Amino acid sequence: RTPLNAIMGFSEILAQETFGPIGKKEYCGYAKDIHSSGKYLFDLITDILDMSKIEAGRYELECSQADLSELTDECVRIMALKASEKDIEMKISVARGLKIFGDRRAIKQILINLMSNAVKFTGEGGKISLRVRQVRDSVVISMKDNGVGIPHGAISRLGRPFEQAANQFTKNHQGSGLGLAISRSLAELHNGSLRIYSREGTGTIVTVRLPVKKRDEENFPVEKAVRENIDNGATEPSPEKPAPAPVPVTANQPRPVAFRAAAQGGRRTARRR
Structure with a gap:
């Protein structure tokens, strides 16, 4: 998804002519087409990643x-x-x-x-x-x-x-x-x-x-037993699998939230999916 952020960010700047007119209006239309296609592909990739996590049993509810x-x-x-x-x-x-x-x-x-x-x-x-x-x-x-x-x-x-x-x-x-x-x-x-x-x-x-409510503890005897052991002075068992390593981000890939914020002299908080 990271390369798409650059495509979407810069095409939006071009479509809105943030730094001034870019010439013929057709170019603005092309930039909007690039942005909308990038948005569609971004959403598609996000859906596939979410579905992959769910099917792999790695989608964690908070x-x-x-x-x-x-x-x-x-x-x-x-x-x-x-x-x-x-x-x-x-x-x-x-x-x-x-x-x-x-x-x-x-x-x-x-x-x-x-x-x-x-x-x-x-x-x-x-x-x-x-x-x-x-x-x-x-x-x-x-x-x-x-x-x-x-x-x-x-x-x-x-x-x-x-x-x-x-x-x-x-x-x-x-x-x-x-x-x-x-x-x-x-x-x-x-x-x-x-x-x-x-x-x-x-x-x-x-x-x-x-x-509506939190699931009853009686339906989860293993989790309940772990809590009872902790209450009785036992140590909580270590997880079987180590925590996943952080995903590296390439330094030369620009962040989408920086594009318009930098162009307009403001800041924007990134919302991560």
């Missing part, structure tokens, strides 16, 4: 108490522009103060993936709705759209890596087919689930169910 209404608001702000470009009506229903014990990044990724798919496969002037509520000891996230829908025979394949339902509408949209697979895997890592209900030509409902 769980804490999270406010779902705040997380949902963040995701809506991210997706609102794309929805408005297609004149799609977004209806959001989230109980204020609804809390969940989980990985904030993973839950946010699930929400964005569901909303992105709904916007992508809903036509101009369509409608999508997101509902987040608590049902007994679970949080239920329901994403509904009135888009193209999914053929009945394809529903069982969705949620697997690199699978997309094939129809005339989806052929016009780029995608890795990893969004639902990653969302399903992240839900299952939380001891949750993802279900798809759809009718071709009518729309789709994707429902994610996640447990």
Whole structure:
């Protein structure tokens, strides 16, 4: 991903003509094409890396108490522009103060993936709705759209890596087919689930169910035994595998956050995925 950061950063500077006019307007258009293609490839690589970590059992959740209404608001702000470009009506229903014990990044990724798919496969002037509520000891996230829908025979394949339902509408949209697979895997890592209900030509409902509270210690006797040994004065066993070595970063590869900040005389904090 690091070389792509340079491509995206410099193409954005050219497209915005940060240092002044670059000549013919066609060049600005070319720079925007480079940036959008780089962004697509960057997201694709990120999805593949995430899926690889999940399949290798190396995706570690960092769980804490999270406010779902705040997380949902963040995701809506991210997706609102794309929805408005297609004149799609977004209806959001989230109980204020609804809390969940989980990985904030993973839950946010699930929400964005569901909303992105709904916007992508809903036509101009369509409608999508997101509902987040608590049902007994679970949080239920329901994403509904009135888009193209999914053929009945394809529903069982969705949620697997690199699978997309094939129809005339989806052929016009780029995608890795990893969004639902990653969302399903992240839900299952939380001891949750993802279900798809759809009718071709009518729309789709994707429902994610996640447990509200921290998993009970009784379900993890090994971890519980380790804690009991520590409480009784025993030392905690050393991990079987050493911590992974830090990944080296090539010094001559520029950081993306430095490009625009340097050009505009400001600073920006990098958000790492």
